[in-house]
Structure formats: C-alpha cells, structure tokens
Amino acid sequence: MHDYPLLNVFWTMAELFLCILWFFLLFKVINDIFRSHDMGGWAKAGWVILVILLPLLGVLVYVIARGQSMGRRDVEQARQQEAAVRDYIRDAAGGRPGTADAGAGGAGDAGAGHLAKLSELRDHGVITDEEFRRAKDRLPAA
Template identity: 70%
Template sequence: METKLLAVDYPVLNIFWTMLELFLWILWFFLLFKIISDIFRSHDLGGWGKAGWLVLVIFLPLIGILAYLIARGQSMGMRDVEQAQQADAAVRAYIRNAAGTPGGTPGAGAPDGGGGRSHVEDLARLADLRDRGAISDEEYQKAKDKLLV
C-alpha cells in the first residue's frame, strides 16, 4: 500500500491562490459593511435615498458598491474624518473634565483659589513657556513640582 502526503496534492501556488481568495472575501465584506454603515449615518440622504442605496448594495452588490464609491466616495471620507474629529473632541473634553480641578473655588483643589484654572492648563502653559525658551528646564521642573504639590 502506498500512502500519499497531502502536501503533494496541494501545490504551493494553490496555497497562495487560496490565501488571495480568502483575503479578497474578507476585503469584500469589510467594504460591504463599511458602505452599509455609511448609508445609515449619512445625514444628507433621506429615507428613500437610504433605502434605494441599501437595496442596490444588497441585491446587486458589485454594481451597487462600485456605484456608491463613485457617487459618494468623497463624502464618505469626509464623514469619516468628521466622526474621528468628534470622537477626538469628546475624548479631549472627557480628559479635561477628569483632570481639571472641581469648580475652581478656594479650597476645592485650586491652590491659589483663583479663576478655576486647572493644573492641566497651568502645566500646559509652563510647557509652552519652556518650549519657547522663556524659561529653562530647571525653572520648568521647579514650577511643575510646585503645582503638583
């Protein structure tokens, strides 16, 4: 009896072809979900427009996706940038609120009791002064240590 190895029946070129097919399927589904999510988050399309694009993308996927990318690809990129900017602004606001002093009243975290400035703003001003060369690194460290105590 003769036994064959599986590797002999499946050459290396077929492995590469299978990997390429798998990659293209994953890319296709990623693009399909990206476009469907863009259809739903688009504010400039009405309900019938969204329904029309969705029907086109689902029932004629190749034509629908290519048509959508040609017709609305640039605005899709702008919506992505806008959403990323909104998320970044939300994270920055959260960090600013979490790191800031509460209320700015005397005794509520502000050492001098003045104006509701936070330690974060003071440290940012100090870093800016150091970067511009207005104060040395030693002066920056001393002032920073004073703020953080």
C-alpha cells in the same frame, strides 16, 4: 502528505484576503448609508436595496458616486470623537470639587490622587505640559 501545490496555497490565501476585504467594504458602505445626513429615507432605502440585491455593482456605484463625501464623513466623525475624548480627559483631570472623583479622604488625599492622575495622563501623552500645569494650579493646596 497531501498533494496541494504551494501556488494553490497562495491563491487560496489571496482569495480569502479578498473575501474579507470585500465584506469590510460592504459593511462600511452600508454603515455610511445609514449615517449620512444629506440623504432622505427613500434614498437610503434605495441604496440599501441596490447594495443588497446587486452587491458588487451597488458598492461600486456607491463608492464612485459618494466616495468623496464618505471620506469627509469619516474625517468629521474622527474629529468629533477626538474632541469628545479630549474634553472628557480635561474634565476628569481638572478634578472639580464636589464631583464623584474627588475622593473619600480629605482635600490633601484628593489633591494627591488628582496630581497622580494628571502626571499619568501627561506621561502617556494624553495632555500637554501646559495643560498639566494649568490643571495642577487648579488643585487645592494640601
């Protein structure tokens, strides 16, 4: 047996957790610096230099100075991604004639395939029952 007290194991785990948390925050701040549209190139370069040369102070100052706008940018990006995914799913579920996903078979085969896709999307909660009904009404009759 090795002589490593249990309290030291917990302390080592806490240090490891804080190290991982620190790197996550550092990369999040650097990512936010580059995606911020309200700063010019020189301001971004200044923040990056500060964060790299004095990481603890740079990250702390950045979070204090720009933390609120950082949160708003996260929320806005999440909304844009969700809207893009919903638009893509609606377009894919709509099954417009002449698109690549219309199927190789006849109109009945394509309609059945699209209906199966729509049903699967509805079952997984991706589209609502109303969206399912509207998309189903747009399918060609078999």
